[in-house]
Amino acid sequence: MSKNIPLKVAIIGAGAAGLMCAIEAGKKGHQVHLFDHAKKPGEKIRISGGGRCNFTNKHCGPTNFISQNKHFCKSPLSRYPASSFISMVDEYKIKHHEKKPEKETGQLFCDDSSQEIIDMLLSECAAAHVKIKLNTPINSITKNGAHITVDIEGKDHDFDALVIACGGPSIPKMGASDFGYKIARQFGHKIITPEPALVPLTFTDETLNFTKNLSGTSIDSVLIRSKTNQFNDDLLFTHRGLSGPVILQISSYWKAGETLTVNLLPKIDLMDELKNAKSKQPKIKLQKFLSSYLPSRFIESYLPLIIDEKSLNNNLADYSDKKFKVLAEAIQKWEIKPNGTEGYRKAEVTLGGVDTNEIDNKTFESKLVSGLYFIGEVVDVTGHLGGHNFQWAWASGFCCGSEI
């Protein structure tokens, strides 16, 4: 947009995408004003990754994203790949590590604290002369000829460019709002219906009665399948239902009413293992055998649903192959039917958002209103768990800021 003329740029939302965009726009010499209604910038960065911020994923690519327009994210992700953000983190000497490197997760976390990422971004903002104004709710926005007028604390201010970086409505207590969608609708943009994503699933008492006493128990490397996707990661039992990375991942694909299939032991053929063990160690007790694969607490709660009370813990030799088949299927094809999700209160991100067909994926400028831009989570691009959502925020923020 600029052709090297310094512009007056307003960015609403001092989260991951807004901070990154401000840095790049500021470096170009624009006069950048970054507004947020929260008391502090980057609150979601602070709480992310259990306080250690999973700031990117080394393997991040377009297949890690959900969008009605799956091609939209390709160019921004290639112009600002994970390696670019890692370089900045390295320049700031922020120590980091990969989660489970033996599994090549690619998920990078700070060794110490996510605050280091916020401090790095704020330091870059300061160097780029970005003016950050917190505690500042924006009341209204109007297009006024070549300018966009923003009502800030009851006074109108004209800007050459306005970037909406308000994120999605997940975790309202952190300052999340649907303001971005309101502005988009006001200017005629279509919104792909937002829904909570990367969110724990809930179940009826009937379905998950047996898990009540399992809160806090986890099972590693479980395979979960929906109609449209599958994930392999850890499962966690909670007092409200099921969570853990594998559930959060599939929640972004789960549709109301759908049944999910869980293989609790995807690396083995349990039927074969049971038959082999029966011939080699016929006197081993069933629960002892299973406890070398699954947590004992889980076996004790789950087994009574599969096997009749009298033969709950016999020697392997006492079970027929037919019984083994029932048991193997219950463990490797466990069917669960969620009755809902824990909603925006617990969702890490929001599916849907501003329709990308109406945004230019080089500049992130609206195709409907010149000078208006949308970046980050407010846009209909949602990442898988594992650092992809921040990578999207950095990439969209970078591309927009460097093109204004």
Ligand SMILES: Cc1cc2nc3c(=O)[nH]c(=O)nc-3n(C[C@H](O)[C@H](O)[C@H](O)COP(=O)(O)OP(=O)(O)OC[C@H]3O[C@@H](n4cnc5c(N)ncnc54)[C@H](O)[C@@H]3O)c2cc1C
């Ligand atoms: C608990 C949790 C953990 C997460 N962990 C990770 C992780 O480890 N790795 C990962 O990749 N992703 C993670 N995410 C997702 C990630 O935080 C988001 O995808 C990312 O923050 C989106 O960046 P954004 O800048 O678009 O929006 P946000 O970071 O949400 O920033 C939006 C900003 O806009 C401000 N705002 C909203 N409305 C208004 C308004 N009306 N006026 C002024 N300001 C406004 C908000 O206060 C906020 O500061 C996590 C999310 C949560 C909730």
